[in-house]
Amino acid sequence: SNKSTSNLRSPVICVMGHVDTGKTKILDKIRHTNVQDGEAGGITQQIGATNIPVNAILDQTKMVKDRKNIQIPGLLVIDTPGHESFSNLRSRGSSNCDMAILVVDIMHGLEPQTIESINMLKKRKTPFIVALNKVDRLYEWKSQPKMDITNCIALQKKNVINELTEKVNGIIVQFAEQGLNVKLYYENEDTKHWISMVPTSAISGDGMGNLMALVVQFCQTVLLKRLMYSEQLQCNVLEVKAIQGLGTTIDVILTNGRLKYGDTIIVPGVEGPIVTHVKGLLMPEPMKELRVKNPYTKFNEVRAAQGIKIIAKDLDKAMAGASLLVANQEDEINICKAEIQAEINEALKAIKLQDRGVFVQASTLGSLEALLEFLKQSKIPYAGIGIGPVHKKDIMKASVMLEHDDQWAVILAFDVKVEREAQEIAENLGVRIFTADIIYHLFDAFMQHREDLKK
Ligand code: GTP
Ligand code: NA
Ligand code: MG
Numbered sequence: 289s290n291k292s293t294s295n296l297r298s299p300v301i302c303v304m305g306h307v308d309t310g311k312t313k314i315l316d317k318i319r320h321t322n323v324q325d326g327e328a329g330g331i332t333q334q335i336g337a338t339n340i341p342v343n344a345i346l347d348q349t350k351m352v353k354d355r356k357n358i359q360i361p362g363l364l365v366i367d368t369p370g371h372e373s374f375s376n377l378r379s380r381g382s383s384n385c386d387m388a389i390l391v392v393d394i395m396h397g398l399e400p401q402t403i404e405s406i407n408m409l410k411k412r413k414t415p416f417i418v419a420l421n422k423v424d425r426l427y428e429w430k431s432q433p434k435m436d437i438t439n440c441i442a443l444q445k446k447n448v449i450n451e452l453t454e455k456v457n458g459i460i461v462q463f464a465e466q467g468l469n470v471k472l473y474y475e476n477e478d479t480k481h482w483i484s485m486v487p488t489s490a491i492s493g494d495g496m497g498n499l500m501a502l503v504v505q506f507c508q509t510v511l512l513k514r515l516m517y518s519e520q521l522q523c524n525v526l527e528v529k530a531i532q533g534l535g536t537t538i539d540v541i542l543t544n545g546r547l548k549y550g551d552t553i554i555v556p557g558v559e560g561p562i563v564t565h566v567k568g569l570l571m572p573e574p575m576k577e578l579r580v581k582n583p584y585t586k587f588n589e590v591r592a593a594q595g596i597k598i599i600a601k602d603l604d605k606a607m608a609g610a611s612l613l614v615a616n617q618e619d620e621i622n623i624c625k626a627e628i629q630a631e632i633n634e635a636l637k638a639i640k641l642q643d644r645g646v647f648v649q650a651s652t653l654g655s656l657e658a659l660l661e662f663l664k665q666s667k668i669p670y671a672g673i674g675i676g677p678v679h680k681k682d683i684m685k686a687s688v689m690l691e692h693d694d695q696w697a698v699i700l701a702f703d704v705k706v707e708r709e710a711q712e713i714a715e716n717l718g719v720r721i722f723t724a725d726i727i728y729h730l731f732d733a734f735m736q737h738r739e740d741l742k743k
Pocket of ligand 1: 307309311313314331332368371421422488489492
């Protein structure tokens, strides 16, 4: 690469859309992974990131007509959940990105969370392109994944082309109702003002190369200035997660600047800014998802843009959705703390605890927040929260509610282990524990319990 572009960072791309439109499958196709098959109920309930290096892009865009040179060092892609309860994670993903891929099921058109995603993107003025996914569902569609999608379409029977045109025109009208002008990318000559759409199939692979090429091209034209690497740290906490053997860790998106082993970092926390030191910077291999259990590699230094798991002490009370700062000198610590406190105050509004209420324990902060949102909507107060396994101390806290009102002596445990000792104490004291690995099942079990109590 030449001098003017050698200092580009990877763009951060967020994949958004309604539930089951194929967001995770699209990434699986690109990564040659099976993350979606491993998800409980086929539902994405966490947020993570994947690095797609240039060689993978080159390899997978071979069939694309008029393919441009690649100047960016790769793509950093964030997958988000499409289920209604996870608007927190859609918001977090989209607020951390340079552009988005909005995935629409070509057979269904725009759906409620498509529109919610559009509104989030509009609010932050985040540009996006549209993947019209599941094109293989068109009746009598013939897959040609090794071809440019325009050639593939040209080879389809007339009835297939008619159905495609009809679906596309319907979707154009639906976008117009949202105040957006969209066009198929190969009819779009003004990518600054018109949003491009590309038909794809995450199953057969049709259009996948075109999708990647479109993202790269958009980044290298419209977003080029924004992608100049800067040493000015820009780092945001994406997720807080308990990992066996590592304790509570944070997953961050490092958009600009660098992080080093031993750095003094100021991390947002529910009880105020946390000052700690980087004890480990972990990243999965390229093409592997940060949120999935993979062998991680340890680095002494990481330069943006990357998704990184940080190991450090005192992260139990860490929170997501706010910045992480590095203090290079002792006297910077207080300045950093003040800066982060302002962000914390904003983000904390979502978590506020009550004196009386149920206890919630989850594997990640993102899913915990989704549970809290559900409780809020159902007018159920919550008095305690935690990330990671349910221990004896959690039962003891919940048991205090027995003195007030039995119905609150409840622990909702999502995707976490309940320690044997904790289970026994809960049974002895009369604290109810509900467990599930799909948040909707947890909602249902708890709602049923409340119904039973009323009888
Ligand atoms: P959430 O994360 O739960 O919102 O879903 P998602 O958007 O990530 O969708 P996911 O990847 O879980 O796919 C949902 C279902 O659609 C799965 O059964 C996939 O196999 C299927 N699917 C995804 N993409 C395609 C496609 O291009 N064609 C067809 N026929 N099926 C697809
Ligand atoms: Na799904
Ligand atoms: Mg998914």
